Amino acid sequence: MGHIRTRRVAAGPRAQRRRRSAAPRRAATLLLCLAGFLASGFVAGFIGFALSLERAEPILTVQADGVVVLTGGSDRIHEAAELLARGQARRLLITGVNKSTRGPEIAKLLPVSRQLFDCCIDLGYEALDTAGNAAETREWAKARGIGGSLIVVTSNYHMPRALVELSAALPGVELYPFPVVSEHMQVADWLDDASVARLIGGEYVKYLFALARTRLFPGASYAGHSTRTGAMAEVDAPSW
Structure with missing residues (x-):
């Protein structure tokens, strides 16, 4: 063939x-x-x-070592102070305080006695963003011996990013979120209100960046946000 x-x-x-x-x-x-x-x-x-995002503020009954509130609205600080006044934590940190704002000005706005304010509230002046808030909280927790649990107070739309940053900065610390709901910003209106949609959209993008950064570079996430000596002030500091 x-x-x-x-x-x-x-x-x-x-x-x-x-x-x-x-x-x-x-x-x-x-x-x-x-x-x-x-x-x-x-x-x-x-x-x-x-x-x-939470539509209503939770009823929080836990007992924690401390409370941290990230500045950005008077409602947040008021709620955090009430948690302290109810005995749900032994100390409160207000992080990201404007450098021109002093303790007596804040004390007048809070629903706590001046005695409680003087003994148990600390002001952090160095944080400029959420990562800075987390670094400031880490330094405060070390200084105050807070290593078990922490109540986190911030706005409902800001809470996811705050928890990402604080979880990375304080590994091993149990975080209890207390999302503050403002009557001026109803997150449920995001489909109908363009300004709310823009706010939540911007926060979502920041959340994704924070999530990626803390996962990819966990050790270096807060290298540039350490609190400088003297940045943390007790409310009874003589400089007042």
């Missing part, structure tokens, strides 16, 4: 050009599919983030 011989025919210039032009199209299609997948994931994550 004779052997059938086949002969490869070299592709012509037109076929070669088609193959060369097809490769970029495939790459572009893959990139578009990947971008669509990432965009869908981002939108789905945003919706989940918005729906997860």
Whole structure:
């Protein structure tokens, strides 16, 4: 039986050009599919983030070593002071205080006695952002021997990012969130109110960045946010 011989025919210039032009199209299609997948994931994550935000303040009955409140609204500080006054913690840190604001000004606004204010409230003046709040809280916890549990007070829309930062800065410390709900910012209106949607959207992006940073660089997350000597002031400090 004779052997059938086949002969490869070299592709012509037109076929070669088609193959060369097809490769970029495939790459572009893959990139578009990947971008669509990432965009869908981002939108789905945003919706989940918005729906997860607390609509009402919780009834917190836990006993903790301390309370930390991240400044940004008078409601937050008021709620944190009430937790301290009820005996649910032994000390309170107000982190991120404006450098021009002194203790007596804050004391007038809080529902606590001056005696409790003087003995059990500390002011942190160095934090400029949420990562700074976490670093300031870490230094305060070390100085005050708070290593077991901490109540965290901040706005409901800010709470997810605050917990990410504080969990990274204080590994092993149990955190109890107390999200403050403002009557001026109803997160449930995010579908109908563009300003609320923008606020939550911006917070969601910051949350994702904080989550990525603390997961990828856990040891270096707060290297540039250490509290300087004298930045933490007790309320009865002589400088008042």
